Amino acid sequence: MTRTQLFCRRSIRGGAAALALAFAAACGGNPPPAAPGAGADPFPGSPSGTTSTVPPPPVDPATPPPVPIEPDLITADPYVDMTVDEVNENSPLKPVFFTYDSDELDDQARQALNDNAEVLRTYANWVITIEGHCDERGTPEYNLALGDRRALAAKTYLQSLGISASRLHTVSYGKEFPFDPGHTESAWQANRRAHLVLTAK
């Protein structure tokens, strides 16, 4: 599938009309007019073999109004040709952050998981792993258990939104793989998370 075709078939969220117009234009609502002498015979029925030297009448450059693309006509999976690694490089799945020493989901955590559930409903064949991570404080052993709790908290909430448990694996990485190697509160905040990765689709 060419990049253009892939681009055209991307599902449209929000349904902005201007966006639809742009898609329509790029996707070629009408083919461009043939150039003179391009080989197409503009006058069918003219004597065969003769090449008319009369230029064809100019075609009105204004194209007919494009047909808005309706979102529910676009059902193809834009990730279908991507590998798991490629999906994870530009993942639609959002991390879920926690406060210090906690596995409780606050409002932003729940919102992120709501969005993730939406993604998982859209791509019903996706299987994910929820990684539990911790900041560097506390012992490595304690953080293994805390990471487990964070991953389980995210999994349980996704299940409550109807995602099947068989699609939700959990793993704890404790504090072994920080996302931010710094020693500041902002680094610690970035590391206290449940991180969702695609493992199969």
Place this chain on the structure above:
Amino acid sequence: MTAPRYVTAIGILAAGGVLLAAPAVVSPLEHPGPVAPLAGPQDQQQRVWIFELTNPTRRPRIGMPDFVAPSGDAELREMATAVAEVLWADLDFEQEFYMIPREESASIPSAPTAATIPLERWSQIGADFVVLGVLERAGDAVSVRLQLVPVRAESNQGGQQFGYKYGPCRTQAPRACAHAIADHMHKELRNLDGVAQTQIAFVSDRDSERVRTRPIPNSGTAKEIYIADYDGANQRPVTANRSLTFGPAWSPDARTLAYMLWEPGLPETIVLNTLDGRPARRLLPEDGYGNQLPAWSPDGTRLAFASNRSGNTDVWVVNRDGSGLRQLTNHPASDTSPTWAPSGLQIAFVSDRSGGTQIYLVNADGTGLQKLTSDPGDHDRPTWSPLGFIAYTSGAALGHNISLYEVDTGRISVLTDGLGDNGSPSVSPNGRHIAFKTTRWGREQIGIINRRGQNLKRITTVGTNHSPSWSRQR
């Protein structure tokens, strides 16, 4: 001076172990074969430990010149030097004797027999005994004749002299030879189970490989299981999974390593590696639950571990073949990091059920829960020493120390000195030494310290290293 009496009967012990091709595991352990005393004093029952009669407040002072080998045999002479150096360090480690530093005695020549030792020179530097070591070839193998020669007649107080012939040693393995001699000497002379033939397993990222088991761009540096001799020599990898491994735990017979392994898409799991080139096998079937921090029962038949299979982290126990799984603790809080009492009848673990992580005790059948610690700070990774204390990580969020909890009295003392972040203790099989992780030298490294907080030694230098486990002797 009485001449040593050697029994001439020789029992040659079979060399054990074979190097196996190891497609899945890098560098399996080489077993050079047991080295043991081949001949010794005839009258073993009435042997008098020669140090019983000396001043109990003053350790015997032992001098060790280079060991002796035939002059034409350069390879054997090199081995002799290596054996003496390693043996000196092994004896110095336990501090049962005062080992005279070899630089102080470097000018005193080695003698090939007891009768030719320049005792006056040794007496001048304060030696009570001199080690005479003579290496000889016996076919493919090497034997070491070793004798403790008293410097003054009264040093021996009428007891028997210590003299043994050791073997079979190999020229390629002088360290193993010295280690076996050291353990035997400690056992015979001090009734001490030495650690010279033990090993320390630990986690290391020194290979700097990228983790292959996480499908994200910045997957992290792989951490593998490594093994070192107790003195830091012969560091070599056990795993090459290019994943995260953690928490190695030696079985009591030192033939199996349990550890946690992370495989793609799966929760952390416990595997058993028999260190013979065969792939590690899962302890439990794959069931989607995370299992952490294995701890062997003292008889090697069971493992305690932490698992989230009940919905929260609790301590569980299972037979080593995966049968007989049962839940030991049952509380909504996180119960983790178990360690067995030397009796095998109780298990200490960590729980945050009363806020902050404290150490608890429970009987192996799940009854009799008690709380051991209540002092402030977060505690973790308890490990139970046969000398009746529990070492554990204690303290604040960064900058932990190792503390010791005396089981009989409940008294707590701090072992380390507050330099760096210290944790993850593992006690030597004789209970006298603790391996641990520390950042006092920069990155996380493995160190050893004795139970009195002295004699700190650094074991690792390359990469980041942590989570040590100290084996018994095979």
